[in-house]
Amino acid sequence: MQVTWEMLEDAVSDCRGCVLCQTRQHVVLGEGSRNADVMFVGEGPGQQEDEQGRPFVGPAGQLLDKMLAAIGLDRSVVYIANIVKCRPPHNRVPEAFEQNACLPYLRAQFVLVRPKILVCLGATAAKAVIRPDLRITRERGIWVDKKGTQILPTYHPSALLRDETGEKKREAWQDMKALRDRMKEMGIYPGQEVEADG
């Protein structure tokens, strides 16, 4: 049976699939265009996301907004989700069993949105979506084709906020330009050209 958004929202809203439900304030399913060609996947909600029930609204989210704006996009044209839908205490990396409990929700989101491009933000998302032994520092920027979906692993915005040398920021900017160029090649770029250099 084809899952609907309503079924998914219903199931997620009172999910007790793992221990993260015990400490959450809100489940954070995702947001953006349900017809998006590009879907971003992060790790899991942080404090502000947990408080508001929306993904990427804290400092990392503000940086993600800027990264999108730098290539002429905004949240309304992409879809944004996370590997786990409930905040891990103290923002720790979600455990494998927590990720596994939550992955069916991400799969359902993927089936409903049908994005052509999936951008994995950070190691947790890239490992869960691409390969468990992926190394984000070595493999960021390298596109992977999975059953016709183009997948781009890149750094998590939180890692960019901690980046002291600026090297990761430069690499992430390369990745965003590569995303924009791939969207143009695929004829799915809705953005306005903006001249930004990092």
Ligand code: URA
């Ligand atoms: N970090 C994430 O991985 N996801 C969010 O929604 C916010 C911060």
